[in-house]
Amino acid sequence: GQNIDQPTEMTATEGAIVQINCTYQTSGFNGLFWYQQHAGEAPTFLSYNVLDGLEEKGRFSSFLSRSKGYSYLLLKELQMKDSASYLCAVSRIKAAGNKLTFGGGTRVLVKP
Amino acid sequence: GAVVSQHPSRVICKSGTSVKIECRSLDFQATTMFWYRQFPKKSLMLMATSNEGSKATYEQGVEKDKFLINHASLTLSTLTVTSAHPEDSSFYICSARERRMGLAGVHEQYFGPGTRLTVT
Numbered sequence: 234g235q236n237i238d239q240p241t242e243m244t245a246t247e248g249a250i251v252q253i254n255c256t257y258q259t260s261g262f263n264g265l266f267w268y269q270q271h272a273g274e275a276p277t278f279l280s281y282n283v284l285d286g287l288e289e290k291g292r293f294s295s296f297l298s299r300s301k302g303y304s305y306l307l308l309k310e311l312q313m314k315d316s317a318s319y320l321c322a323v324s325r326i327k328a329a330g331n332k333l334t335f336g337g338g339t340r341v342l343v344k345p
Numbered sequence: 346g347a348v349v350s351q352h353p354s355r356v357i358c359k360s361g362t363s364v365k366i367e368c369r370s371l372d373f374q375a376t377t378m379f380w381y382r383q384f385p386k387k388s389l390m391l392m393a394t395s396n397e398g399s400k401a402t403y404e405q406g407v408e409k410d411k412f413l414i415n416h417a418s419l420t421l422s423t424l425t426v427t428s429a430h431p432e433d434s435s436f437y438i439c440s441a442r443e444r445r446m447g448l449a450g451v452h453e454q455y456f457g458p459g460t461r462l463t464v465t
Contacts, residue, residue: 268456275438275456276389320388331442332379333454335388 237336239321244342245311253306253339255321263331267295267306268320270338276320279306308341316343348372349441351457358429358464365425366460368439375441378422379454380414383436395422429464436461 236258245251257265264283268276280288282297282304294307308315321336348371358364368378377396381389393414395401401414413425422441426433440454 273436273459273461275458277456278453281453331377332391332394334391338388340386 237321237323237334239319239336239339241337242340242342244344247311247313247343247345249311251308251311251341253308253319253321253341255304255306255336257302257304257321257323257336259302259323259325259334261326262299262323263326264324265295265297265304266322266324266333267293267304268322270318270320272318279319311343313343313345316341347443347453347455349375349439349455349457351437351439351460353460354458355461356463358462360430360464361428363425363427364429364462365423366437366439366462368422368424368441368457370420370441370443370455373441373443374419375422375443376419377442378416379440379442380412380422380424381438381440383438383459385436389438392424426462429462431464434462434464 239255266281267279269279270276280295282288282295285299287296292309297304318338318340320338322333324331324333350369352367356364379394380392382392383389391404392407393401393403395414395416397416397419403409411427416422436459438459440456442454
């Protein structure tokens with residue numbers, strides 16, 4: 234089976250930085266995705282990591298350590314519109330259909 | 346690019362009736378489409394994987410006779426909820442994977458906007 238864990242909720246102040254951690258246990262690891270989802274809307278792609286290290290994209294960065302089964306999403310210079318759920322999803326090898334398994338999501342609330 | 350649409354966006358139906366939800370990839374060919382279900386404040390749960398021209402693969406615990414999936418073309422997959430009950434009320438989201446690898450060098454999934462189903 235697979236286990237993907239991330240915190241349920243986080244609160245931060247506008248302009249600050251928040252780090253959302255995700256730990257996973259899976260066989261046939263083929264990459265980790267981060268998605269943003271606003272209430273009632275579909276998830277939108279934020280980042281993808283398959284090799285160890287940090288991927289930076291503007292205000293958002295994602296880190297992966299395959300040996301530790303650990304990833305984090307870093308949101309900098311928080312804006313009110315960043316209030317959303319952030320979903321960590323693990324992709325498994327082609328034999329498993331490159332399916333995505335999602336963590337429970339982390340609701341981030343940005344306060345003024 | 347990489348737009349996925351779903352229709353309808355919202356549907357209310359009576360118990361015992363069937364509802365069909367369409368998922369279309371608008372500007373790319375999708376060899377594989379996925380159907381997810383999401384309960385309020387919960388994450389996405391994969392229901393089934395739909396490959397063009399073949400039978401869908403259902404996840405454990407998902408009733409294939411209740412959730413009928415058809416993937417007749419490279420741009421369209423449908424999910425039919427048969428004999429709907431109030432417990433089937435949920436947010437249903439589809440995603441589509443391009444025939445070729447995306448910019449991330451992996452098979453990215455593009456999500457549709459979701460369909461809110463309410464069974465009364």
